[in-house]
Amino acid sequence: MTWNSTSYFNKNTEAAPLAVFRIFFGLMMFVSIVRFWSYGWIDKLYIQPEFFFSYYGFEWVQPLGVYTYLLFAVCGLSAVCVALGYKYRIAIVVFFLSFTYIELLDKTTYLNHYYFISCLSFLLIWLPANAYFSIDAWRNTTKAFKKIPQWTTDSIKALLFIVYFYAGLAKLNSDWLLNAMPLKIWLPSKYDLPFLGDILQQEWVHYAFSWGGAVYDLAIPFLLLYKRTRWFAFGLVVIFHVMTRVLFPIGMFPYVMIVSALIFFDAGLHHKILNFIARIFKLNKQKIDSISEEKIVRFKSGIPIKIAAAFLAIQLLLPWRYLAYPDELFWTEEGYRFSWRVMLMEKAGYAQFKVVDTATEKQFFVDNTDFLHPLQEKQMSTQPDFILQYAHFLGAHFKTQGHENVAVFTESYVALNGRLSQPYIDPKIDLMKIQDDFAHKDWILKFNDTIKGL
Amino acid sequence: MKYWKIWSLFMLALAVVACSKDDTPSEEQNDSFNREAMLVNWADNIIIPSYTSLDVSLDNLQSETAIFVTTPTLGGLIEVRNAWENSYVAFQNVSMFEIGKAEELNYRNRLNVYPTNTSEIEGFIADGNYDLSLPSTIDAQGFPALDYLLFGLADTDEEILAFYTTNPNAEGYRMYLSALTETMATLTNTVLTDWTTNFRASFVANTSSSATGSVDKLANDYILYYEKSLRAGKVGIPAGVFSSDPLPQNVEGFYKRDISKKLLTTSITASKNFFNGKTFNGSATGPSFKTYLDFLNTIKNEGDLSTLINTQFDVALTEVNGLENNFVNQINTDNSKMLTTYDELQRNVILLKVDMLQALDINVDFVDTDGD
Numbered sequence A: 001m002t003w004n005s006t007s008y009f010n011k012n013t014e015a016a017p018l019a020v021f022r023i024f025f026g027l028m029m030f031v032s033i034v035r036f037w038s039y040g041w042i043d044k045l046y047i048q049p050e051f052f053f054s055y056y057g058f059e060w061v062q063p064l065g066v067y068t069y070l071l072f073a074v075c076g077l078s079a080v081c082v083a084l085g086y087k088y089r090i091a092i093v094v095f096f097l098s099f100t101y102i103e104l105l106d107k108t109t110y111l112n113h114y115y116f117i118s119c120l121s122f123l124l125i126w127l128p129a130n131a132y133f134s135i136d137a138w139r140n141t142t143k144a145f146k147k148i149p150q151w152t153t154d155s156i157k158a159l160l161f162i163v164y165f166y167a168g169l170a171k172l173n174s175d176w177l178l179n180a181m182p183l184k185i186w187l188p189s190k191y192d193l194p195f196l197g198d199i200l201q202q203e204w205v206h207y208a209f210s211w212g213g214a215v216y217d218l219a220i221p222f223l224l225l226y227k228r229t230r231w232f233a234f235g236l237v238v239i240f241h242v243m244t245r246v247l248f249p250i251g252m253f254p255y256v257m258i259v260s261a262l263i264f265f266d267a268g269l270h271h272k273i274l275n276f277i278a279r280i281f282k283l284n285k286q287k288i289d290s291i292s293e294e295k296i297v298r299f300k301s302g303i304p305i306k307i308a309a310a311f312l313a314i315q316l317l318l319p320w321r322y323l324a325y326p327d328e329l330f331w332t333e334e335g336y337r338f339s340w341r342v343m344l345m346e347k348a349g350y351a352q353f354k355v356v357d358t359a360t361e362k363q364f365f366v367d368n369t370d371f372l373h374p375l376q377e378k379q380m381s382t383q384p385d386f387i388l389q390y391a392h393f394l395g396a397h398f399k400t401q402g403h404e405n406v407a408v409f410t411e412s413y414v415a416l417n418g419r420l421s422q423p424y425i426d427p428k429i430d431l432m433k434i435q436d437d438f439a440h441k442d443w444i445l446k447f448n449d450t451i452k453g454l
Numbered sequence B: 001m002k003y004w005k006i007w008s009l010f011m012l013a014l015a016v017v018a019c020s021k022d023d024t025p026s027e028e029q030n031d032s033f034n035r036e037a038m039l040v041n042w043a044d045n046i047i048i049p050s051y052t053s054l055d056v057s058l059d060n061l062q063s064e065t066a067i068f069v070t071t072p073t074l075g076g077l078i079e080v081r082n083a084w085e086n087s088y089v090a091f092q093n094v095s096m097f098e099i100g101k102a103e104e105l106n107y108r109n110r111l112n113v114y115p116t117n118t119s120e121i122e123g124f125i126a127d128g129n130y131d132l133s134l135p136s137t138i139d140a141q142g143f144p145a146l147d148y149l150l151f152g153l154a155d156t157d158e159e160i161l162a163f164y165t166t167n168p169n170a171e172g173y174r175m176y177l178s179a180l181t182e183t184m185a186t187l188t189n190t191v192l193t194d195w196t197t198n199f200r201a202s203f204v205a206n207t208s209s210s211a212t213g214s215v216d217k218l219a220n221d222y223i224l225y226y227e228k229s230l231r232a233g234k235v236g237i238p239a240g241v242f243s244s245d246p247l248p249q250n251v252e253g254f255y256k257r258d259i260s261k262k263l264l265t266t267s268i269t270a271s272k273n274f275f276n277g278k279t280f281n282g283s284a285t286g287p288s289f290k291t292y293l294d295f296l297n298t299i300k301n302e303g304d305l306s307t308l309i310n311t312q313f314d315v316a317l318t319e320v321n322g323l324e325n326n327f328v329n330q331i332n333t334d335n336s337k338m339l340t341t342y343d344e345l346q347r348n349v350i351l352l353k354v355d356m357l358q359a360l361d362i363n364v365d366f367v368d369t370d371g372d
Helices: A005-010 A016-038 A041-047 A065-084 A088-105 A112-125 A135-139 A150-170 A174-178 A203-225 A227-247 A253-264 A267-280 A285-292 A303-324 A374-380 A384-400 B002-020 B035-070 B074-091 B101-105 B107-111 B118-127 B135-140 B142-152 B157-165 B170-205 B214-236 B260-276 B289-300 B305-321 B327-360
Strands: A012-014 A147-149 A347-357 A362-365 A406-416
Touching: A005 A150, A012 A016, A012 A150, A012 A267, A016 A041, A016 A065, A016 A088, A016 A112, A016 A150, A016 A253, A016 A267, A041 A065, A065 A088, A088 A112, A112 A150, A112 A253, A112 A303, A135 A285, A147 A150, A150 A203, A150 A253, A150 A303, A174 A203, A203 A227, A203 A253, A227 A253, A253 A267, A267 A285, A347 A374, A347 A384, A347 B327, A374 A384, A384 A406, A406 B327, B035 B074, B035 B170, B035 B214, B035 B260, B035 B289, B074 B142, B074 B157, B074 B260, B101 B107, B101 B170, B107 B142, B107 B170, B118 B135, B118 B142, B118 B170, B135 B142, B142 B170, B157 B170, B214 B260, B214 B327, B260 B289, B260 B305, B260 B327, B289 B305, B289 B327, B305 B327
Parallel strands: none
Antiparallel strands: A012 A147, A347 A362, A347 A406
């Protein structure tokens, strides 16, 4: 059996797995939005702050004030439409845009999970997820299909594969494997968990969790791909993510991942799930099946597959960009984000900013709490791009206050994975004279240690 | 079937590797650090005795004030001043414990916002109408307001005494003086009573690792106090660290003048003693941040953080020792010594806030959002 790309791209598969994926994805996203809203985080994170940390190149993404609620409402509503498969293409585009806009507002709240949602929803734009078991297909039978090209579900599998496998690769470093860091810091502090509390104090448990986590991430995509190990793998997925939910505050993500893993199963399971859903909502699945017949989705253009392929290629390459930078990745964080480096390090910092009027040589320190909320201050103090951005904000702020010739310096300290804190940014550098770009930030002081590995 | 076998072999191999990492167990590894014992030590040996001492001292201040306002004499004024000074020093031992009732009452701010607002005070006295429980009045009450009334009304003691005797509104001054001391004594007594009657039990029992757990909360309060009230308030702000020019009028005990150093030394020593779990007015030490860090160190095999922190407390105290009693003089004659003191205090902010909190896995001013 030789690999034949044409024959692969002509291969078809059942539409049910993608339909189930669409339904669960939409529902999960809706719940996430409601949850986020109900906790008052919209106000706290996107309306209250006086200053937002923009992403490089996305400075035009600005907060909308009270209309941020509207943005969330649109996002939640589009998620429901996605789940229902109602005006799916518009809904998923709106969802992708609104969700991503929210995420781009402030990189303080960057989480790999949110990035994963943006990636997934972008991919879903190009997939015929409304071909089956959707309102779109029900209302217009010419849009109802039973089969879809194989590559469409495979592209989601590929993304999940990358997420897990790259998260596993990222763990192959000396801190994680040889020192059991940062779990050695995190786990003992969960002393009050029932049953687990005491065992989490044991050093061997920290190692077992570290190694287990790395092996899990590296092995799970393969175990999910092979039919014989699939159920076993799914069991592991459930155990692993429930465990992370118990140990860490990671919101909806574990559930999203558990549900996403269903895409690896054969259509039989998905028909059972859809039968179940149909029974609850008193839908006639036979009729839904009959309108779809054995029709196969045919793409009118080659654009979707090209975009999906290009997108996955970028996903494969982007996490390696850190290799282009010298110095320790965990220290400088150059190329750290968007690389599935999940729960990989414990970093704490402290940054004090000194504003100097170069003409009069008068100087004073800034009280960060005047401008940043605690989460912003925490993120800012350990990441150079945040520090630079904040320094420029301070410079601009004090210029409007009548200070001229403003220079901004920082005295900052960072502790990484339980090491003693050490100076972080060169305190002699006037940050106002530095512009952020993709070049190596040579104003970060050297890390006093080495972390071996990927 | 084959996959199952390969998989189990794989897991077995990993288990072996993982376990072999463990063949050099650290000596006498306890199962778990006893946080409840630490909370008990904090409450019973440090916090409650410190409040009790202040409570006694403020009762004395209140009774001396009562004697003075009935028959205002120079001798009486001196007695009130002494009682004020003793109480102010005793207050330095409790100021960091802004938790429970103290937090609810905004206790630290009710007792020690400085510089005090003299025009507001004079307005209240002239008016005879004030409500010291209003948040807007925090800068017209507490120790700094008394500082003004006892030392700052005029240049000489006789002239100050005249405000309580021959001044047209002497009655107003006497009443305000009484109101201040009474409020301070009542607030302190409320906090202390709450500790002894019900808060102690819930405080000690709340060993949760969450942001609402007693250890997390008090650790945050302690560091916030050290950073904002001690380092910035007592040294940094008057020395001009946060402004273009020094602000000598912002020293603690501005009107008394020669008390600033004593207050600072007491507060640093109190912070250090709390870190080490040292019994109030005793020499015994119990479970504390120090022993907690030492316990975690046996897992982590990292540098000896508790020693670094203690050394830094000592360095800061040595630096303070070289300062004049009167910080206004110190700032005006040689502010660089104040700035050096600030730098040494600052070093411990980093050790406490970055290193200690990381080791204890406690979030700074916890924001309740999702993590990665």
